[in-house]
Amino acid sequence: MSILINKNTRVVVQGITGKQGSFHTKEMMNYGTNIVAGVTPGRGGMEVEGIPVFDTVAEAIEKQQADASVIFVPAPLAKEAAFEAIGAGIKVLVIVTEHIPFHDALQIVDYSVKKNVVQIGPNSFGICSAGQAKIGIPPNSIFTPGPVGVVSRSGTLTYEIVSNLSLRGVGQTTCLGLGGDSVVGLSFVDILRLFEKDNETRAVVLIGEIGGRQEEEASIYIKSMTKPVVGYIAGKSAPPGKRMGHAGAIIERGAGGFKSKVESLKQAGVKVAEIPSQVADYVADLLKR
Amino acid sequence: MKLYEYLAKGIFRAEGIPLPKGGIAQTPEEALIIARDIGFPIAIKSQVLTGGRGKAGGIAFANNENEVTNESTRILGSMLKGFKVEKVLVEEKLTIDKEYYVSITADSFLKKPIILASSQGGVDIEDVSEEYIVKKVVDIDIGVYAYLGREIARKLGMQGDLMNEFSSLVIKMYNLFRKYDAELVEINPLVRSGDKLIALDARFNVDDDALYRHPNLPRLTEGEEWELKAKALGLSYVQLDGDIAVMANGAGITMATLDLLAIFGGRPANFLDAGGGAAVEPMAKALSLLNDTKPKVIFINIFGGITRCDDVARAILKVKKTTDFCAPLVIRLTGTREEEAITVLQENNLSAYKSMEEAARKAVALAKPASGLEGVGKCQY
Incomplete structure (x- = not known):
């Protein structure tokens, strides 16, 4: 089992003819993802890695029954690409593109919510249901199928932690990156x-x-969960008022600090790791019980 | 990008938001000309991109021409919270009957624009207790209409003409929020002076990622010397006050690297995210920049995913060929093309750690005064 995507998910790649789009299409196929179509306006009729390219997402759905999409188009065009996918009836939308203006993101989220689309990102590494399918950009080698769900706001840090889990023999169901934007x-x-x-x-x-404040909001829900949660929060040493790489990683106007997140998670019963490698230790311990 | 108060007010004025009379001055002479034109008393406000100007002595009042000259001479060219004051805004000093707060921003959890208002204006909104803050979430598809403004005004205790004035002000603020891709449109305080509502202060922050579609907005840079240099190179960099320079790949892992150094008793000198899939050239530039900051140790922490470890190794060697590293390098590499990277490094008498923790401990140990490594580097401090 897995959440949101599996080996049967039919994926269309928007921006498949670009450098990132074509590279990651190949990587996703290598992982076993069922890539059924690509979309680049004006390039309909082409093929990339043997995958047919269409001019519109609607055509990709009509001819190849795509139900998920991943967006690799440049930031200024990403809003339109997302609207196209949502409007055409895609169910799971992954937006990898970084630096999308957040006013565009507000509109994309609004449309996704109204159309019941699961929108992952912007600025997300994507999602991987271990051993089945990967939509996005994480390295294929780090995942192992198993019993742990992973959800994160960052990319490389997640690879580090997932890799640690796999090395300890702790596999994953699904790993998902929410995205680093605000x-x-x-x-x-x-x-x-x-x-x-x-x-x-x-x-x-x-x-x-x-x-x-989403870690704090998550803590409220975690109190009602039956499954154990292990946490890690990055940014303990970050000064206020500075964007730490991610647009969303900023302590501003007295909110968003490290301490409040860790304390709320701990109060909800989450085992919070102080350093990244402890996460795998804690999870391995929990699973032994 | 934050805008100076006077630039924000220029944008507010064009939208029809009521403001005090005023003008911008770069010299005491210019300040005097503006003051004469407005009439006394006046306020002289330093134009720097930081809050708390009043407490820091950056806002003065003048009742006559002598005071204008004295105060503007004192403020212009002075340092205020680390910023040099190059301009002052000279404004009429209003009679204040009541101070309010109003802002529009996006709520990242609700993922919607949100209007915050309070009848307790003039202080930082984070210092106002929740019961005095009115919050209205906006449906971005619908926007802001007068009824929403009236509803907020009612909760602020306004009636009649004042309510309508406030409502029209909120609509204008929202128009600006959307039109300029603003992160924050804030008026604090919004004052009632007689029967008028006037924006005494103005904060206007614009999304850096949206600047490309606002060619007419000025381009302002703020930050430390190294932050500006890094920004010019397209790097994501934050200056910190320690002595261990850090380069990692990805925002989350870079933050985690700083935290790890701090937990082990070290002091990170910076945040530098070389990016998720950085190539040799940008990484070499990033490393050169770190070397120029003259740290005690340079710590490189790479988890190779899309980033190839051998590219990182080549970037290190590229810099090493042309410049001497001032400080010992501590390198941690794991993941894609790790073996090739280790070989390349070993051929050049460099080594790498596989574990992030081990490497961090080493970096911290090397930066300690007792390590006996002071002056080992070839650069002069």
């Missing part, structure tokens, strides 16, 4: 709910960081 489609709570319901997920890893 406005993204999903919050921790949305994914925690899915992991709580998923039969094969036995424990959850939550990787948060400074900025916003």
Whole structure:
């Protein structure tokens, strides 16, 4: 089992003819993802890695029954690409593109919510249901199928932690990156709910960081969960008022600090790791019980 | 990007938001000309991109021409919270009957624009207790209409003409929020002076990622010397006050690296995210920049995913060929093309750690005064 995507998910790649789009199409196919179409306006009729390219997402759905999409188009064009996918009836939308103006993100999220689309990102590494399918950009080698769900706000830090899990023999159901921007489609709570319901997920890893208040909001839900959660929060040493790489990683106007997140998670019964490698230790311990 | 108060007010004025009479001055002479034009008393406000100007002595009042000259001479060219004051805004000093707070921003959890208002204006909104803050979430598809403004005004205790004035002000603020891709449109305090509402202060922050579609907005840079240099190179960099320079790949892992150094008793000198899939050239530039900051140790922490470890190794060697590293390098590499990277490094008498923790401990140990490594580097401090 897994959440949101599996080996049957039919994926269209928007921006498939670009450098990032074509590289990651190949990587996703290598992982076993069922890539059924690509979209680049004006390039209909082409093929990339043997995948047919269409001019519109609607055509990709009509001819190839795509139900998920991943967006690799440049930031100024990303809003339109997202609107196209949502409007055409895509169910799961992954936006990898970085530096999308957040006013565009506000509109994309609004449309996704109204059309019941699961929107991952912007500025997300994507999602991987271990051993089945990967939509996005994480390295294929780090994942192992198993009982742990992972949800995170960052990319490379998640690879580090997932890799640690795999090296310790602790596999994953699904790993999902919410995205590093200040406005993204999903919050921790949305994914925690899915992991709580998923039969094969036995424990959850939550990787948060400074900025916003979604870790605090997640803590409220975690209190009602039956499955154990292990957490890690990045940004303990971050000064206030500075954006730490991610648009969303900023302590501003007295909110978004490290301490409040860690304390709320701990109060909700989350085992919070102080350093990244402890996450795998804690999870391995929990699963032995 | 934050805008200076006077630039923000220029944008407010164009939208029809009521403001005090005023003008911008770069010299005491210019300040005097503006003051004469407005009439006394006046306020002289330093234009720096930081809050708390009043407490820091950056806002003065003048009742006559002598005071204008004295105060503007004192403020212009002075340092205020680390910023040099190059301009002052000279404004009429209003009679204040009541101070309010109003702002529009995006709520990252609700993922919607949000209007915050309070009848307790003039202080930082984070210092106002929740019961005095009115919050209205905006549906971005609908926008802000007068009824929403009236509803907020009612909760602030306004009636009649004042209510209508406030409502029209909020609509204008929201128009600016959307039109300029603003992160924050804030008026604090919004004052009632007689029967008028006037924006005494103005904060206007614009999304850096949206600047490309606002060619007419000025481009302002703020930050430390190294932050500006890094920004010019397209790097994500934050200056900190320690002595261990850090380069990692990805915002989350870079933050985690700083935290790890701090937990082990070290002091990180900076945040530098070389990016998720950085190539040799940008990484070499990033490393050169770190070397120029003259740290005690340079710590490189790479988890190779899309980033290839051998590219990182090549970037290190590229810099090493042309410049001497001032400080010992501590390198941690793991993941994609790790073996190739280790080989390349070993051929050049460099080594790398596989574990992030081990490497961090080493970096901290090397930066300690007792390590006996002071002056080992070839650069002069």
